[in-house]
Amino acid sequence: MPQVRIVARNFMDMVASLPASKLDKLYDNSFICEAILRSLPPLAKKYVLQLLYIDGPVTAKLLEEWVIPDGVSKHKVAIDRLIQLRVLSETLDRKKEATYRLNPTFQINLQKHILHGGILPREPMPSNVTVRLPSLEDLDAYAVQQWECFLLHLINSAEAEKSTNISSSMMKVFQRCLLSQKDDREPPKLTESGFQFLLMETSAQLWYIIREYISNSEEHGVDTADLIAFLLELSFHVTGEAYNVNTLTDVQRRIIKDLADLGLVKLQQGRKESWFIPTKLATNLSISLADSSSRKQGFVVVETNFRMYAYSTSKLHCEILRLFSRIEYQLPNLIVGSITKESLNKAFESGITSEQIISFLQQNAHPRVAEKIPSVPENVTDQIRLWESDLNRVEMDPAHLYDEFPSRDVFEAACDFAREYGGLLWENSKKMRLVVKPLPPSRNSHHHCAIATTIAQQLQPTWANLAHHKEFPSRSVISLVQLEEYLQVLEFLGHNTAKSVRVDVENSQIWTPAASEQRLRTRTLQRSKIIFRFFTLRSFKMYTALQKIHKDRDAEPTEFEETVAQALFDLENTNQEIKSDLRDLYINSAMQIDVSGSKKAVAIHVPYRLRKSFRKIHPRLVRELEKKFSGKEVVFIATRRILRPPKKGSAIKRPRTRTLTAVHEAMLEDIVYPAEISGKRIRYRLDGSKIMKVFLDPKAKNDTENKLETFAGVYRKLSGKDVVFEFPITEA
Incomplete structure (x- = not known):
């Protein structure tokens, strides 16, 4: 978060910062001398008036005698202020004791102003000339x-x-x-x-x-x-x-x-x-x-439920409140809004701090609530500070992750080079992964190219030439599909040339912009961050699939899960309708379920925090995946964890959302989406078993009528419970 701060000083602080020559020039004006006297603290004013008609210096001990013992701190503040403004000059006498004396120019002009007093800098105009003066x-x-x-x-x-x-x-x-x-x-x-x-x-x-x-x-x-x-x-x-x-x-x-x-x-x-x-x-x-910070009329009322009411007709007040709150209604003399986490995060990103927001609300509190202590509810101020601290918990530093090494020798060579270069941050020899830190821009490109070349030398000659000469091989080595996928990976990684190149399908070449718009042979690996993933065609395809599936505890995906992940990656790069929505989405697992006879379904588990993002594109995504899986019906379920009941006498309480019943109920809603459950009924058989009948909203009947058997089969496989789905019968 930005750490920009404005230091607000008053007018006299700025005057005190002027050079000595300019300050002495200011004191030639008697009005300036009086203005300086007005701005001084009360004790400093007393010192100036007592020293005004004393021509010689006064010792520091004498000034200290003018102050009671409890006022020593105020005495030091007053003396420092007078010295800053060059009203007092400090010198040492023969006994090397500190003495103070008023500035001669300041002293003479202030004496004249006090003696003659009442003179204005300029005379006002007569009333017969200015007849339209405002009140x-x-x-x-x-x-x-x-x-x-x-x-x-x-x-x-x-x-x-x-x-x-x-x-x-x-x-x-x-x-x-x-x-x-x-x-x-x-x-x-x-x-x-x-x-x-x-x-x-x-x-x-x-x-x-x-x-x-x-x-x-x-x-x-x-x-x-x-x-x-x-x-x-x-x-x-x-x-x-x-x-x-x-x-x-x-x-x-x-x-x-x-x-x-x-x-x-x-x-x-x-x-x-x-x-x-x-x-x-x-x-x-x-x-x-x-003296000027007198209490001004407030207008803001903040409630404990984070609602905010501003009794004001000022457009400025509305715009200022909009900086850190969400304005809901704006009436002629009332502004209604609420303080939300989203509105505060926007303010924090703009450089506003939580203390500034709280101070603004307290200083502008309505008179009815300003008398209360605190004027802003404590739960509101505490929550504002907590939301700001959420943004400062973790510091993000850039780094580069490399994996998918073809052999252990290549991995160890890369680790040795990165360690020698001083850029190795983390390594996992078991899974052959390493993380290196980026260097300054002037050296970063050379750093990664050197690592890539070191590894490529131990690979096939074709790929070694690719790393050294930074050119694509002939058509017999790399296919058009690989060229297109390669450009997509470049764009995903933010390569600086990915947005300016395109594939020539007919001649298996790549076009790059040039002054004469001629076709050129590309040299795209100048900043080769992906050479590690480009060793072989198999490792490259694995990379495209693995980025769309994140297994728990880094478990290896099954062959079917790789197929589903590859299908999602292909949709992300070929389907323009859902490309942007799929970019940040991934799955946790996938399985194929036998429904009845030869009918099968695909159940895909997605992260719980991404369930809403998947639901936004659910109809389109299901339609495209069912095409890829030869008509197999696809169901998305959010990943949820069931916790065991706590032991008797334990202080730990299990959240209701983590119980077996709650997870199965939520799973049922995921399976039937986009249909909504309108009712449930449980019936018991003579043998003691029970069956649950679920009624779905008739609005989704056209889309889900043919999937009721699949819904029941998937739910039986995941929960072990029998359920029957029906649409309520409506009378004509």
Whole structure:
């Protein structure tokens, strides 16, 4: 799972990271000094005000005396913060004791601001010029709407495209901070960082965008100090008042247009002049993170059954909830959904973590449930964490498995070469199998070709030439069927040339694309991962069959099971209708059952977890297999295990699905599929034996009427019980 994380810092954290020269330049502005003072922790503010009119340095011991013993930790935090912002400078006196002194530029400008106070960065426009100013409520609604449109644009919502246009400079900010990736042929898409960004608080999102905007502007020649100074000046403007755009510089005008996209200001045009109106988002820029994280109105209610109700009219809220939940209903003021494993796995793959989802649900909890502890049910939060941990239990590393060796000498030679090369991971001398690890791309091809050549030298001359010259033998050695099967195996293994070649049936050659579209003799074994399976025609055919059957405990398949597996493999490569569905399917076992007289049936056991996949193609697959087995009726049964009853007094309980009765009942449903069982009746004979009569749904009568005898014979063979299948008689 991706480990991408966004570190959200507030505006003052970014200011503290500026070089010393730029910080000193910022402190030439008295409004910046006041903004810095506002952002400081309470104890740091106290230190600044007490040192404001002290011209000389103050010892560290004196500052420590201003703090009670319980506040030592807060004292260290305050001092560190002041030093980071270069408000305090630390030096050593003659006795080599630490002393602190206020930054002279900061001290002088803050003194002037306190003495003269009440001066605004610029005067608002007279009311007779601006007659259509929005109210504070309308301005707040505008800021929220702009910010939501901005976030909807990140999700690539069609509604956002219609409602707003984001400037090109802001789009560069998105690309810079990895909120969206843009390809020339594809629309912008959210990255892993972008998904995490959407779950942040509004204040953290704003600070993150502003920080990236400043970094992007610096690369285009805009002075960082001037840009930060202008942003902090905005926090001293009065919310709802209009300010003339003509009082701004050309750079500041471009900045104002970008800030309008974020909802920090609102631009209005009059008959002769234009003005901007700051919103609460702009006036809160200089407030510290702790002060700005006030409780916002929540809207989400999560129940213990994983149902989720969001009382909101915001399209943004709906899109954010869709990231990690399944939306079922969307009413004008209510969003109904549920948290499922599938929706969460999709979120985890996008880079969202379980803690971010839980934090989002807790921070946006409805007031009625926010007062409860916990606001989100514990079983929901625990299950979200468990589903995330399921994805991190096993780490997958690529490897290559080789088997089907023609002799033990060849197997030992391959093991020695792989061991000498340092790529041997596992070997089984009894079954002649080995697993090697892949090397870097530059060496991987050479590694496998060397192993293939080493083994091929000990084989027939024809196959040795095949490995060395990487060409197909003549028609007398390899048939057209082998050529076609060879290409199918190449495609199955992901060979880089399998999708660009085809067989010329008439001349027993292979076509490859060329600039002049000429017919060429192929050289396809440049990355020969399958030479081990291509030693002889027999071993190659065994490979095609063995991949469609997985026996329990690696038991050897019978001759009939190999025939069934080969039939499935042939269908996968020749029948385009079910080719894709059969690709990942395999069987556990197969057997031929005598039904009555000369009539026989084929019973195929499939893995229990693949039973639904087999049922999707059941009618088509049965029809094709019955053609291959000369009309023998085919039945698919899921493999189930019966457990013995636990001993008396044992704490271990046997699942109901593993009892003899439950397995036989489930087996009965598999045998009659696609017909459904509509009723059962058990009758006892005079001798004490019993017979079960099963009634099938009449809807499947046309497809299964001729197979009732087969169903009974297969069930008798597998369970030892007699059963009679009938269709209920309906009155005309």
